Amino acid sequence: DAGVIQSPRHEVTEMGQEVTLRCKPISGHDYLFWYRQTMMRGLELLIYFNNNVPIDDSGMPEDRFSAKMPNASFSTLKIQPSEPRDSAVYFCASSLATSGGLTRQYFGPGTRLTVL
Amino acid sequence: AQKVTQAQTEISVVEKEDVTLDCVYETRDTTYYLFWYKQPPSGELVFLIRRNSFDEQNEISGRYSWNFQKSTSSFNFTITASQVVDSAVYFCALSEAGRWGGSEKLVFGKGTKLTVNP
Numbered sequence: 001d002a003g004v005i006q007s008p009r010h011e012v013t014e015m016g017q018e019v020t021l022r023c024k025p026i027s028g029h030d031y032l033f034w035y036r037q038t039m040m041r042g043l044e045l046l047i048y049f050n051n052n053v054p055i056d057d058s059g060m061p062e063d064r065f066s067a068k069m070p071n072a073s074f075s076t077l078k079i080q081p082s083e084p085r086d087s088a089v090y091f092c093a094s095s096l097a098t099s100g101g102l103t104r105q106y107f108g109p110g111t112r113l114t115v116l
Numbered sequence: 117a118q119k120v121t122q123a124q125t126e127i128s129v130v131e132k133e134d135v136t137l138d139c140v141y142e143t144r145d146t147t148y149y150l151f152w153y154k155q156p157p158s159g160e161l162v163f164l165i166r167r168n169s170f171d172e173q174n175e176i177s178g179r180y181s182w183n184f185q186k187s188t189s190s191f192n193f194t195i196t197a198s199q200v201v202d203s204a205v206y207f208c209a210l211s212e213a214g215r216w217g218g219s220e221k222l223v224f225g226k227g228t229k230l231t232v233n234p
Contacts, residue, residue: 045222107161
């Protein structure tokens, strides 16, 4: 079975450019999470969706960041305009709710973003 | 607010040594969930274990074992007879009960980098 798919795997852009990260969750999963990993701040939850609806976006750093989930098999995280401090690894994860909540989150391989 | 502390930033051991990674958590909820994830040098995050707050039984899986103690708010992870392939960053994470009482979003500790030398 295919796991969580993220694209691109690496992105290098210049400050001020728009960046779009993409994620395809595991088929059938009803939760999708976006995380950011940096040396300084570690792994931070940015936003998560349940059944394509954003549930908690309190981790989104500022208005330059936006995320959408137009359908159950696709999500995007957009940064516009990008800044050097946005350089990080961005992970997407998906999960399936059970009677006991989420048993685990399945992480994608991450997108390494470098903003020059 | 929930918080996870992994006080050990880096640990270095020699192969075959036992090593324990510490995790201390803070939460006001009585229902919560604890996790460990592994991040090898290749960068992906690999799930290791999930425990809920009602189950304090220790768990053993091969060379891995976990000690959950609510009295000290700790969920420590021990690798017995460590191997070079165990070299990775290990993250402890906490999830408070979500909208329907189950686990939802995770709060991660800063991670412990384990290096196992041959």
